Amino acid sequence: MSSMDQGRRPNKFIANRNNKIYMDLKDIIREHALPFLPAKSLFRFKGVCRDWKLQISTPFFAHNQSNNFHRVMGFFCQSQSKPPSFISLDPNSCGIPDPSLQFLPEPVDIRTSSNGLLCCQGRTGEQPYYICNPATKQWKKLPKPTANHGSNPALVLIFEPSLLNFIAEYKLICAFPSADFDNAYEFEIYSSSEGSWTISREMFFGGAMFMPCSGVHVNGIVYWLSKMGGGGIVFFDLTMERTQRLYSSQNGCLGVMDGKLTVTSAYGQALTVNVLSNSYTNTMGMNSRVKAWDRKLHVNLSDRSELGALPSYTHSAHDQGAVLFASGDVIVFRCDRALHTYDMKTKEFGRLSCEIDNDVRFFGYVNGLVEI
Structure with a gap:
């Protein structure tokens, strides 16, 4: 060799x-x-x-992807009498084939979203609810609720992917004005595993008006903004079936960050995020010094003239205020009808290339493959 x-x-x-x-x-x-x-x-x-x-x-891959990809990378938005549209934070990687949701059997209004699923309500006939995945165009029509939810229901969709559940299981919670008691709200819950609606025995007697499209779910509790004496938050515990008003001076957009409830607002040229640190201050003495909210973020916008003017928060039935979305690491807010973003990780501002109506409703969307 x-x-x-x-x-x-x-x-x-x-x-x-x-x-x-x-x-x-x-x-x-x-x-x-x-x-x-x-x-x-x-x-x-x-x-x-x-x-x-x-x-x-x-x-199996669709199931695996829905358990691993949870990042909000786009938003559905819809104004009154207009079809839905979609805004992507990264059009090259995140998008859907039919932004106006024409694959559904009738024109719809988007009511709520959760981890890749949308809940929409038909505009004709009995106005049924549809659960759909806009990425795959899969959809399911829900059975008719027992109660009359009204024309503008306060709905929250809960879909939390689990490795143990190969079939997607979700719940839809509706807070609706009681037909039997004045100034009261009742709660009806749809469970996909049961395939039926159930009206809770719990009722809320607080003279509040639950704000549609404002609700979020955090650790088994659903929160809504309410129009009540200048504002406030009402929560419904799904496990205990207990409801209560969370006394708070916080007004803005409800969201979830690091597994906790947040309220994000834009007032006086400042962007502020407050996180709920103690939800039991309602039960404490009047002189208790325990704080319910901690400040998580405060960004001064006065030196950023390119952003324009912030709209005021009116608490009207169709106005989400200056902040349209605030969960995870992303905040979306509007100035002079233009949309801007703030990344809480990079601390950078961005601008979305579109203009929106004053009555727009905004829904975060996870571009997932979950099968219904």
Whole structure:
């Protein structure tokens, strides 16, 4: 054996090892990276190769992706009498095939959203509720509720993906004015696992008006903004079936950050986020110094003239105020009808290239593959 031949053998061995590393990396990307991407990117990646197409097309992958991808990267918005539209924070990776939701059997109004699912209400006939995934165009018509929810119901959709539940399970909670008691609200709950509606025995007697499209869900409790003596928050505990007013001077947009309820507002050229730190101050003595809210963020906007003027918070039935969305790390607010964003991680401002109506309703959307 020549010295030249001996020198070639290690190179051949290294080449084989490099090939093995390449194959392992390809498998790692397919198995462990793809489930963390938004739906639009995944649909495009079906064209990479046959293996990726088969992988992405399986129900198990859709289940896995819905458990791993939770980031809000787009928003549905809708004004009165107009069809829905969609705004993406990253149009190259996040998008949907039919922003106006024409795949549904009738024109609809979006009422609430949760982790890739939308709840819409038909505009004709009995105005039924539809649960849909706009990324896949899958939808389901819900059975008719027992009670009359009115023409502008205060709904909250709860869908929390779980590795243990291969079939998506969700709940829809509606707070509606009682037909039997003046100045009272009742609660009706739809469970996908049961396939039926149930009216709670709990009622709220507080003379409040629950604000549609304002509700959020945090750790088994649903919160709504209410029009009551200048504002306030009402919550409904799903486990205990107990409702109560959360006394607060906070006005703004309800959201969820780090698993806690937040109120984000824009007043006097300042963007402020307050987080609920103690929800039991209602039961404490009048002289208690325990604070219910802690300030999480305060950003001065006065030195950013390019943003324009902030609208006032009117608390009207169709006006969400200056802040339209505030959950996770993203805040969306409007100045002079233009939309702006603030990233709480990077502390950077951005602008969305669109103008909106004053009566717009805004819904955060996760670009997921969850199957209904």
